[in-house]
Amino acid sequence: MPWRYEHEAERKLMESLEEHTVLCPYCGEAIDVLIDIQEVGDEYIEDCQVCCKPIIFNVATDSAGNLTVTVRDENESQ
Numbered sequence: 001m002p003w004r005y006e007h008e009a010e011r012k013l014m015e016s017l018e019e020h021t022v023l024c025p026y027c028g029e030a031i032d033v034l035i036d037i038q039e040v041g042d043e044y045i046e047d048c049q050v051c052c053k054p055i056i057f058n059v060a061t062d063s064a065g066n067l068t069v070t071v072r073d074e075n076e077s078q
């Protein structure tokens with residue numbers, strides 16, 4: 001199915017977002033998430049699209065400057 005942006009404003013917003021695929025720490029499903037590159041260094045919670053449990057996302061950059069996303073479940077100790 002072709003994907004089209006409906007609004008110019010939405011496209012501008014999308015440009016600061018990077019799509020990443022992560023594995024849910026609960027159900028193991030691969031889910032696609034949009035990471036805002038301005039959230040580097042932040043940690044936030046988003047519900048799994050499959051099992052609806054809260055996944056903790058940690059956004060960082062590696063030494064090469066690439067965006068990395070790690071996930072863990074809310075009961076896991078740091």
Ligand SMILES: [Zn+2]
Nearest residue numbers: 024027048051
């Ligand atoms: Zn899940």
